[in-house]
Amino acid sequence: MTINFKEALGVHADTLALRAERTKVLAANIANESTPGYTARDVDFGAMLQERVDSENGELSLGDGEALYRVPFHPSADGNTVEIGVEQAAFSQNASDFQTSLTFINMQLRGLAKAINGQ
Secondary structure, rough: OOHHHHHOOOHHHHHHHHHHHHHHHHHHHOOOOOOOOOOOOEEHHHHHHHHHHHHHHOOOOOOOOEEEEEEOOOOOOOOOOOOOHHHHHHHHHHHHHHHHHHHHHHHHHHHHHHHHHHO
């Protein structure tokens, strides 16, 4: 009998992958804080996760999974829409959420190991 890790880990594996993708987008925003004309982007995590879950269930997906542009609270004169405080807060929250997803995966893998060992 084989273990299907996709079924065993559930949505947490997809969550981890999407959090990693969002980290890249947010890091690019922070790196381009002083680039004139750079437009800050983010992803709709909930919509992307729902799109992945729906596609795995064979349902038609309506979302495109593309990064969205942010509307700045205080636009700069050079056209850059990165607001470092907003980006740092989003990056920090995403890192915390990534760690939470990783913790869930670790707990599930420990449970599988116990079941395999007969404990």
